[in-house]
Amino acid sequence: MAKPISRHVPLIIGNWKTTPATREEAVKFVKGLDRKITTGKYKLPRRAYYLAAPDIFIPHLKAATKNGYIGSQNVSGTSLGQTTGQTIPSQLLSGGADFTLIGHSEVRATGETADARAHKVALSLQAKLMTVLCLGEHERDKGGKYLQELEDDVKHALSLVKRDLFEYLVIAYEPVWAIGAKTPATPQECFEVVIALRRALATLGGIDYAKKVHILYGGSVLPENAKSFLEEGGVDGLLIGRASQDVQDFYTIISSCH
Numbered sequence: 001m002a003k004p005i006s007r008h009v010p011l012i013i014g015n016w017k018t019t020p021a022t023r024e025e026a027v028k029f030v031k032g033l034d035r036k037i038t039t040g041k042y043k044l045p046r047r048a049y050y051l052a053a054p055d056i057f058i059p060h061l062k063a064a065t066k067n068g069y070i071g072s073q074n075v076s077g078t079s080l081g082q083t084t085g086q087t088i089p090s091q092l093l094s095g096g097a098d099f100t101l102i103g104h105s106e107v108r109a110t111g112e113t114a115d116a117r118a119h120k121v122a123l124s125l126q127a128k129l130m131t132v133l134c135l136g137e138h139e140r141d142k143g144g145k146y147l148q149e150l151e152d153d154v155k156h157a158l159s160l161v162k163r164d165l166f167e168y169l170v171i172a173y174e175p176v177w178a179i180g181a182k183t184p185a186t187p188q189e190c191f192e193v194v195i196a197l198r199r200a201l202a203t204l205g206g207i208d209y210a211k212k213v214h215i216l217y218g219g220s221v222l223p224e225n226a227k228s229f230l231e232e233g234g235v236d237g238l239l240i241g242r243a244s245q246d247v248q249d250f251y252t253i254i255s256s257c258h
Ligand code: PEP
Pocket: 015, 174, 178, 179, 180, 181, 218, 219, 220, 221, 239, 240, 241, 242, 243
């Protein structure tokens, strides 16, 4: 069973999406990354990164890495039984996953509803699988209504969750307009959202429980801008798409953030 994560370490999570093409490439990547982590000039924690990989690679990557945590990019909201083609949280845990993403905007774009996402989050947390709930606005309005919408969204996504499971929860703020884009949010824009999300968490679970939840930023994070989100954006880590698919870029982000 997964242990609750420590708040002292920045959480640097790569989202590999549907890359790489083969198991051999995936294993070569983590071995190369581990080598940089253990022999590079920066002293990094033994477990310095998280990778959300295609499910089929998880056991192979777990066997190959000593320096990373390996997870999934989604879970099924079905339960044990007669449903074809789905993987439920307890199976992911048993297969070696250390964590999962839920509600990534690319999954939401395929039709995942807010209710379905809330259900998946509840199942995943009940299984005590570290759960990275992704959310973010499609666009911003000048009056700042999106902030209230994000607060409402996080409350809805966690509406089926008991607050004592918050220690397994991570929230990734990913403005949809910044994912796969040229320009990220600014650290200041990110900071305003972090305050709104913490307020929503405190309303749900009280301040002590709200403090336990890591909040990450994701959306066009690059080696050049990664650290600024931790220093000025008020986040506890990052969720990284494209730049996590290149060993050197991902290593530079990991080492600059630690
Ligand atoms: C993502 O897919 O979660 C993401 C943040 O992508 P990118 O870093 O490529 O914008």
